Amino acid sequence: MSTIEVENDLKEIFAHLHEHPETSWNEVQTTKYIIDLLEKEGCRVTSFSDCTGLFADIGTGKPVVAIRADMDALWQEVDGVFRANHSCGHDAHMTMVIGAIRLLLASKFNGTVRFIFQPAEEKGNGALKMVEKGAIYDVDYLFGIHLRPIQELNTGFATPIIVHGAGCFMHATISGDDSHGARPHLTSNAVDIITSVNHLFKFINVDPQVPSSIKITSIQAGGDNKNIIPGNGNFSVDMRAQNNETMSLLKEKALKIIEDVQHLYNTKIDYYFESELPAAIVNDEAQEIMRKAIIKVIGIEKCTKPLITSGGDDFHFYTIKKPELKATMIGLGCDLSPGLHHPKMSFNHGMLFTGSEILKEAVLIALENN
Numbered sequence: 001m002s003t004i005e006v007e008n009d010l011k012e013i014f015a016h017l018h019e020h021p022e023t024s025w026n027e028v029q030t031t032k033y034i035i036d037l038l039e040k041e042g043c044r045v046t047s048f049s050d051c052t053g054l055f056a057d058i059g060t061g062k063p064v065v066a067i068r069a070d071m072d073a074l075w076q077e078v079d080g081v082f083r084a085n086h087s088c089g090h091d092a093h094m095t096m097v098i099g100a101i102r103l104l105l106a107s108k109f110n111g112t113v114r115f116i117f118q119p120a121e122e123k124g125n126g127a128l129k130m131v132e133k134g135a136i137y138d139v140d141y142l143f144g145i146h147l148r149p150i151q152e153l154n155t156g157f158a159t160p161i162i163v164h165g166a167g168c169f170m171h172a173t174i175s176g177d178d179s180h181g182a183r184p185h186l187t188s189n190a191v192d193i194i195t196s197v198n199h200l201f202k203f204i205n206v207d208p209q210v211p212s213s214i215k216i217t218s219i220q221a222g223g224d225n226k227n228i229i230p231g232n233g234n235f236s237v238d239m240r241a242q243n244n245e246t247m248s249l250l251k252e253k254a255l256k257i258i259e260d261v262q263h264l265y266n267t268k269i270d271y272y273f274e275s276e277l278p279a280a281i282v283n284d285e286a287q288e289i290m291r292k293a294i295i296k297v298i299g300i301e302k303c304t305k306p307l308i309t310s311g312g313d314d315f316h317f318y319t320i321k322k323p324e325l326k327a328t329m330i331g332l333g334c335d336l337s338p339g340l341h342h343p344k345m346s347f348n349h350g351m352l353f354t355g356s357e358i359l360k361e362a363v364l365i366a367l368e369n370n
Contacts (some may be wrong), residue, residue, distance in 0.1 A: 003004065003029040006099055006102045006103065006159060006353065006356070007352075007353045009099075009100070010095050010096075010099045010352050011349065011352075012091065013037070013094075013095050014091060014349065017030065017033075017086070017091040017094055018086055018091045020083055021073030021084035021086045021091070022071075022073055022084055022327045023072055023075050023084050023122075024072040024076070024119060024121075024122050024123040024126070024211065025051065025052060025072075025119055025120050025123070025126075026052070026072075026084075026118035027052040027120075027181045027364075028052055030071050030094075030121075031047065031052045031053060031117070033053055033072070034054065034071075034094065034098070034117050035047055035147075037098060038054075038056045038098075038101065038115070041102070041105060042058070042059070042105075043056035043057065043101065043167055044057045045183040046133075046235065048133060048169065049163060050195055051129055051133075052071070052119040052120075052330075053071065053116075053117055053118050053119040053120075053129065053130060053133075054102075054112070054117050055114055055116045055130070055133075055135045056108075056112050056117075057103060057108075057112055057113065058101070058112070058113050059109060059111055059112045059113050060111075060356075061110065061111055061112060061282065061296075062111060062112070062140070062370070063111050063112075063141065063366070063367060063370040064112045064113075064114060064138050064139045064140050064141075064367045065111065065114070065139070065140065065143070065363045065364065065367055066114050066115070066116055066136065066139045066142045067097050067100060067113070067114070067115055067116070067142075067143050067144070067145075068097075068116040068117075068118055068142060068143070068144045068185075068315060068318070068357055069093040069097040069115070069116070069117050069118065069144075070090045070093055070094075070118050070119075070122075070126070070144075070315075071088070071090055071094060071117055071118060071119050071121075071126075071149050072090060072119055072120055072122050072123075072126070073086045073087075073088075073090065073091075073122075073225055074086075074087055074122055074341060075342065076341075076343055080276075084341060087341050087342055087343055087345040088341055088345075089146065089147035089336070089340065089345070090339055092200075092297070092334075092347065092349075092352060093144075093145055093146065093147070094117065094145055095244055095352050096145055096352055096359060097115055097117070097356075098356075099352065099353060099356025099359075100115075100357075100359035100360045100363070101115055102356075103356055103357065103360040104360055104363060104364075105358065109321045109367045110367060111124060111370070113363055113367075114135070116130055116135050116136075118130050118135075119126060119313050121203070121313065121315075122166075122183060122351065123274070123275055124167070124169065124274070124275025124277050124312075125275050125294055125314065126314060127316075127317040127318055128317050128321070129315065130318075131318065131321045131322075132139070136322055136325060137322075139324045140326065140366075141286060141325075141327070141366040141370070142286075142318055142325055143290065143329070143330065143359060143362050143366075144313075144315045144327070144328070144329035144330070144354055145329065145330045145331075145335050145359060146162060146313070146329055146330070146331055147331075147340075147347055147351075147360075148230060148307065148330070148331040148334070148336065149330060149336045149337065149338075149340055150335060150337050151200075151339065151351040152221075152309065152333075153332070153333030154333050155333050155334055155348055155351070156302055156333060156351070157298075157302045157303075157304050157333040158295060158298060158302065158303060158304065158330055158331060158332050159294075159303075159304045159305065159306060159307040159330065159331040160287045160290035160291040160293075160303065160306070160314075160328060160330060161280070161282065161286075161287045161306045161328045161331075162280065162292065162309060162329045162330075162331045163279075163280045163282065163306055163307065163308045163309065164191060164234075164277070164279060164280045164309045164311055164312050164313050164315075164316060164329075165211065165240055165242040165243070165279050165280075165311070165312060166240070166241050166242070166243065166244050166246075166276070166277055166278055166279040167239065167246035167247075167275075167276070167277035167312030168238075168239040168240075168247060168250075168275075168276045168277070169239075169273065169276070170234065170239070170254070170271055170272070170273050170274065171231075171234065171235075171272060171274055172234060172235055172236075172237070172269055172270065172271040173232075173234045173268070173270045173271070174193055174194070174232055174234065174235075174267060174269050174347060175231075175232060175269075175270065176188050176193075176222075176267045177189065177227070177231040178228050178229060178231045178232070178269070179229045179231065180228070180229070181228060181229055181246045182227075183229075184229055185269070187229055187231045187343070188231065188265040188266060188267045189229050189230065189231075190221040190222070190230045190232055190233030191221050191230065191233065192224065193233070193265050193267060194219055194221060194233055194235050196264070196265075197217045197235070197257060197258060198215075198235075200257045200260075200261065201214050201215065201237075201254065204250065204253045205253065206241070206246050206250055206253070207246060210241060210242050210243060210246045211240075211242045211310055212239075212240060212241040212246050212247075212313065213238075213240045213251055213310070214237065214238070214240075214254060215238055216235050216236065216237055216238075217233075217236050217237065217238045217316075218235060218236040219233070220234050221233030237252065237254065239254065240310050240312065241279070242279065242308070242310065243279050244278055244279050247279070255271075258271060264286075275314075277312035277313060277314055277316065277317075278316045278317060278320050279312075279316065279322075280316050281320070281327075282288060282328075283319070283325075283327055283328060284327045285326050286326040286327050287306070287328045289328075289362055289365045289369065290328050290330050290362050290363075291303055291360075292362075292365055293358050293361035293362035294330070294358055296361050297353065297354065297357045297358045298358070307331045311340070313329065315327075315329055330358060330359070330362075332354070332355050332358075334347040334348045334351035335347055335348040336349075
């Protein structure tokens, strides 16, 4: 298949994936679509009866080099309607990995290349499921890719590593009795409880040289009747820290606040951690391979230094679960605006093929290193 044919195919593949978004753990049709594509290419596909996602191999023997693409869309309000929406670029990531497959099938190499199409990155637990399914048990190198907003990278530039921070997402439920609006002394107001927690979060102090933040991102309390003081409610918390040690301290202080507020208001606050994302673990060898691949495709002047970001990604669970794995994630500048997770996010589609080329070169360099 010629370069022009691959580029044209990628435009069609992206259009299909973009127009058929599916949320975390619901990527049923996306999984089927990719399986059909890869089986037609002669890839050896492994899929699962109990979850979405898949991985596929080409080539044989060692080493094993893998590329991961995330599959899920976000559930968000777009033009006044809540729906699945690919505003984080996962449709582009899948497209670029499929492009890398097409390019690698036309290349000569020794070893095995694996393509991991992972569900539920936005939930923070899809990578753990792929680990459980054996996607990386024999993998030596793992590469990922993520579009970067204009605030981080200019169009046509790329970084050999995204140094993500740690993320933690907690949900809490307040249990109490409602009361008449004229008798506030008979209950604890869930609105006051949530407000107190939010206020005290502002006084959490950790090492100021390590970027971190904690904030409440959703609140629910009360109903249609304005004369009822709500005893029940719930709220969600987003915590971020640039390293795993600071995240542990942030969680500890947040839970102490929740415990103290619970005693102050004589109420019950139950909580659970929906997901936790580890900070990136830097591997110099994988980073150098990606740097060489970027330089080969777009030139040394467009290869930037490592990108440090407070965003998180469950990609880093792969190295947590397999410490000997050599992994890195490329960041690709593509005129992405207004920003990731914005409902009207857009980017330069001309960078899709560039991403595929860089991934292909990284795989070939890794295979040649062994």
